[in-house]
Amino acid sequence: MKKTFYGWWVLLGLCLIYAASNGIITLSLKRFYPSLIDVFQWSREEVTRPVSIFYLALAFLMPIIGTLLDKNNPKRIMLIGSIILVIGLVSFGRINDLTQFIGVYIVFAIGLAGAGLASSMYILTKWFHKHRGKAVGILLVGGSLGGALFNKITGDAIEAMGWRSATLLLAGLGALFMIIPWIFLVKNTPQEMGLFPDGADQEPEMNLKKGVTLAQALKSPTLYLIFLATGILWFCIIGMGQHQDIYLQKELSIDATTVTNVGSAFFLFGVIGKLFFGFLSDHFNKKMVMAGSILLLIIGNYFLYLMGTDKGGWSPYWYAVTYGIAYSGVFTMIQIIVAELYYGQSYGKILGIVLTVDTLASVAGIMFLGRRSVADGTYLPAIQIMIILCAVALIGFLLVRINFKKPQTV
Numbered sequence: 001m002k003k004t005f006y007g008w009w010v011l012l013g014l015c016l017i018y019a020a021s022n023g024i025i026t027l028s029l030k031r032f033y034p035s036l037i038d039v040f041q042w043s044r045e046e047v048t049r050p051v052s053i054f055y056l057a058l059a060f061l062m063p064i065i066g067t068l069l070d071k072n073n074p075k076r077i078m079l080i081g082s083i084i085l086v087i088g089l090v091s092f093g094r095i096n097d098l099t100q101f102i103g104v105y106i107v108f109a110i111g112l113a114g115a116g117l118a119s120s121m122y123i124l125t126k127w128f129h130k131h132r133g134k135a136v137g138i139l140l141v142g143g144s145l146g147g148a149l150f151n152k153i154t155g156d157a158i159e160a161m162g163w164r165s166a167t168l169l170l171a172g173l174g175a176l177f178m179i180i181p182w183i184f185l186v187k188n189t190p191q192e193m194g195l196f197p198d199g200a201d202q203e204p205e206m207n208l209k210k211g212v213t214l215a216q217a218l219k220s221p222t223l224y225l226i227f228l229a230t231g232i233l234w235f236c237i238i239g240m241g242q243h244q245d246i247y248l249q250k251e252l253s254i255d256a257t258t259v260t261n262v263g264s265a266f267f268l269f270g271v272i273g274k275l276f277f278g279f280l281s282d283h284f285n286k287k288m289v290m291a292g293s294i295l296l297l298i299i300g301n302y303f304l305y306l307m308g309t310d311k312g313g314w315s316p317y318w319y320a321v322t323y324g325i326a327y328s329g330v331f332t333m334i335q336i337i338v339a340e341l342y343y344g345q346s347y348g349k350i351l352g353i354v355l356t357v358d359t360l361a362s363v364a365g366i367m368f369l370g371r372r373s374v375a376d377g378t379y380l381p382a383i384q385i386m387i388i389l390c391a392v393a394l395i396g397f398l399l400v401r402i403n404f405k406k407p408q409t410v
Contacts, residue, residue, distance in 0.1 A: 005199030006190070007127035011135055013185025014120045015142030017078065020177035021085060021115045023146020024154075024170055025108050027267065029092075030245050031154040031260065035163045036101075037250070044246055045370035046098060050105035051242055052366045057109035059359035065113045066352020069122045070345070075188050078123075081114020082178035086171050093167035115178065117335070118355060122348055125339050126189045130198045136335050137278015144270030144328055146177075151267060155260030214346040214353075222341070225400040226354065230334050231361035232393040233294065236301070236386040237327050239365025247379045248316060252308060258316070265320040273328030281336050287400070290337065293329030294394040298387060300326045305383045334358075 033047045068077060088107035095101045120139055128135040150170065157166035190197055217223045240247075248254045248262065273293075280289045300323030306314045334354075342350040372382040 006187070006193060006195060007135075007197070007199065009185050010127055010187055011124065011138055013181035014124060014139055015145075016181040017082065017115065017178045017186070018117070018120050018139060018142040019146030019149070020174045021082065021112055022117065022143040023148075023150045023267075024089070024174050025085060025112055027143070027147035027241070028150040028154045028170070030242055031151060031158060031263070032163050032166075033246055034249050034256070035158055037246075039163070040098070042098065043374060044243070044250075045367075045374055047246075048242055048366055048370045049098070050102045052363045052370075053102055054105035054109045055238070055359045055363040055366065057106050058113055059356045059363065061109060061113035062118060062352040062355040062359065063349065064352070065118050066348040066350070066355075069119065069348035069352075073188060074119050074122050075182070075186055077114045078119045078186070079115075079179075079182055081111045081116065081119070082175075082182065084111030085115055085178070086175045087111075089167055089171035089174055093164040093171075118348070118351060121335055121339065121351060123186065123188060125343055125347065126197070128198055130200075131282065132339060133278045133280075133282035133336055135278075136339070137274045137276075137281075137332050140274040140278075140328065140332050140335070141271045144267045144274060144324075147267030147270065148264045151263040152260060155256065155263070159256065212342050212344060212346065212350070214349045217342060217346070217350050222400060223350075223354075225396065226337070227357045229393045229397040229400065230354065230358050232389050232396070233297070233330055233334075234358040235361040235365035235368070236390055236393075237297070237330065237365075238362035239369045240301075240304070240383070240386065241327075242366050243369045243373070243379065247304075247308075247373075251373075251379060252316075254316060262316045262320050265317055266324040269321050269324030270328035273325035274332045276325070277329035277332045278336070281333060286333065286337055286340065287397070290330070290333040291394060291398055293326055293333055294390060294397065296322060296326035297330055298390045298394070300324075301383060301387045301390060305380060305387065308378065308380045308383070 029051075036042060036047050037044075065077070084107060088104055088111055091107065092104050095104060121136070124135055124139055125132065150173070153173070154166060154170065157169050161169075187193060244266075245259055245263065249256060249259045254262075277289060277293055280292075300319060303314060303319045303322055307316060307319065338351055338354050339347070369379065369382050372385075373379045376382070
């Protein structure tokens with residue numbers, strides 16, 4: 001009986017770490033916003049200001065992390081980031097003003113830069129080449145499962161024990177999910193265990209020392225078109241993601257329990273999206289798969305808009321299903337496309353720059369929705385603009401000339 005390729009155990013470890021780092025910090029902490037608005041009397045713009053600064057700080061940190069990943073031990077970087085995230089969660093429960101809240105989110109940015117997607121993708125691409133699409137989809141499933149799990153835990157904990165105690169619970173669970181897999185499962189490369197990527201019997205033909213350099217990538221229009229398309233998508237996705245609970249609970253007057261359940265459903269359907277689009281990317285044209293995910297995102301935004309109109313009758317779960325699958329598909333395909341195009345000696349640096357552009361766009365989206373919703377007294381005009389922007393991203397991505405290798409059948 002053939003022994004299971006150890007890379008799948010590494011992938012499991014990365015999934016658990018990503019479930020906590022991404023699932024808690026970027027996907028579940030927004031459940032605290034309605035409580036913080038009630039306690040501190042902050043506006044929609046004020047309560048989301050720290051997360052805007054968080055993404056801004058993260059944007060500047062990502063190129064640094066990308067360079068460090070190319071030159072240092074990725075696993076060690078991931079551990080340091082995980083410890084910082086736990087410290088940040090403990091500190092979150094002690095805030096008393098907006099300045100302290102902003103400070104905690106800066107700590108989150110430092111921690112997530114090390115323990116988040118960049119480190120996980122860097123390690124994963126060392127272990128998987130032929131099955132990279134499936135592996136990336138599975139890794140990102142960890143984020144969706146973490147979002148579904150921790151979103152539910154966070155919402156229930158806030159109601160049961162108050163928001164301050166809920167942060168300590170998340171700190172304990174975060175430490176458990178991030179540190180244990182790091183110790184027992186994660187390894188930097190297959191070579192350090194005498195193995196080859198994907199469980200092959202020999203080194204793949206590609207020379208891992210080569211590949212597109214950062215200088216070459218910056219001279220190509222392809223990278224800038226990717227910046228444009230993915231930047232627009234993150235402007236819309238992260239912007240709405242951070243305002244989702246405020247829109248549903250404060251503007252549409254949906255009860256807190258339903259909002260929590262909608263959030264969990266959103267992330268659970270995200271699992272389907274990541275696995276589905278990861279599978280498709282290994283078997284079909286990656287450009288067309290990406291286009292399909294963007295089209296579905298437009299439909300999800302339209303459902304979100306209809307919920308706030310006088311047409312009525314639109315359940316928030318319609319939004320959770322379509323937007324959850326679409327968001328996950330877009331997220332998965334961006335990582336796969338960047339890895340496919342730029343894996344090699346400068347992959348860490350290029351990935352860091354792409355993540356920086358997308359993160360800066362996320363900041364703009366969060367700030368835009370906060371300020372526009374305050375000015376208009378509703379989120380509806382901002383959602384209309386996001387629908388148009390997603391259509392622009394779809395057209396822009398279809399115009400990008402990308403020649404991928406023919407997907408391998410497995």
